[in-house]
Amino acid sequence: xxxxSQHPSWVICKSGTSVKIECRSLDFQATTMFWYRQFPxxxxxxxxxxxxxxxxxxxxxxxxxxxxxxxxxxxLSTLTVTSAHPEDSSFYICxxxxxxxxxxxxIQYFGAGTRLSVL
Amino acid sequence: xxxxTQSQPEMSVQEAETVTLSCTxxxxxxxxYLFWYKQPPSRQMxxxxxxxxxxxxxxxxNRFSVNFQKAAKSFSLKISDSQLGDAxxxxxxxxxxxGGGADGLTFGKGTHLIIQP
Numbered sequence: 001x002x003x004x005s006q007h008p009s010w011v012i013c014k015s016g017t018s019v020k021i022e023c024r025s026l027d028f029q030a031t032t033m034f035w036y037r038q039f040p041x042x043x044x045x046x047x048x049x050x051x052x053x054x055x056x057x058x059x060x061x062x063x064x065x066x067x068x069x070x071x072x073x074x075x076l077s078t079l080t081v082t083s084a085h086p087e088d089s090s091f092y093i094c095x096x097x098x099x100x101x102x103x104x105x106x107i108q109y110f111g112a113g114t115r116l117s118v119l
Numbered sequence: 120x121x122x123x124t125q126s127q128p129e130m131s132v133q134e135a136e137t138v139t140l141s142c143t144x145x146x147x148x149x150x151x152y153l154f155w156y157k158q159p160p161s162r163q164m165x166x167x168x169x170x171x172x173x174x175x176x177x178x179x180x181n182r183f184s185v186n187f188q189k190a191a192k193s194f195s196l197k198i199s200d201s202q203l204g205d206a207x208x209x210x211x212x213x214x215x216x217x218g219g220g221a222d223g224l225t226f227g228k229g230t231h232l233i234i235q236p
Contacts, residue, residue: 031221032221034221034223034224036224038162042228043210043226043227043228043229044164044210044224044226045226046223046224046225049221049222049223059223091162093162093164095164095224097221107166107169108166108214108221108224109166110156110163110164110165112161112162112163113162113163
């Protein structure tokens with residue numbers, strides 16, 4: 001149980017285009033999902049918290065107009081990188097909180113990540 | 120703001136031996152969670168162990184155990200009988216228990232664990 005699927009695993013795009021990344025909880029409902037960014041050989045940095053049916057909460061320094069987050073259902077959150085530029089190239093990872101179905105709160109299960117390369 | 124510090128960028132251990140990874144954190148909160156996550160070369164984050172701050176008993180999961188010292192704000196991970204498959208980056212992480220919805224994780228910089236055969 002507690003499987004989180006993230007798609008695509010790798011995307012290459014031209015500068016100025018937009019890219020959408022999907023994060024799905026496959027066998028549980030996730031009221032809350034999170035988006036992290038990881039630079040090479042560095043740690044994960046929380047970008048935003050995504051709650052189903054409401055606006056995402058962004059961490060300080062994260063441009064909400066650049067990184068659009070939509071959490072339309074209890075199993076799907078999307079991150080859209082708008083007008084991508086080379087400095088947006090990074091590894092993006094989503095996670096979903098397991099919540100009550102597994103009897104323990106605040107356990108995050110992670111997707112496999114998306115490598116974004118902007119040319 | 121919460122901070123998590125891992126002072127060991129890299130650790131090496133012989134297969135079958137025991138290794139301890141260090142983690143300290145800073146918070147003014149009293150109710151929170153601490154985690155150790157493993158990130159192998161595939162970059163898939165895997166939960167190793169979880170500790171609830173209000174529980175005094177140290178969490179254990181098979182070969183993995185923690186030494187949680189709340190007053191010292193220390194949370195070390197002990198891996199017993201190290202196996203080649205344990206080789207990975209290990210991240211210590213903190214999450215506030217706000218009492219409402221789930222809270223995001225604050226990660227340390229990670230420790231690269233090498234297992235020598």
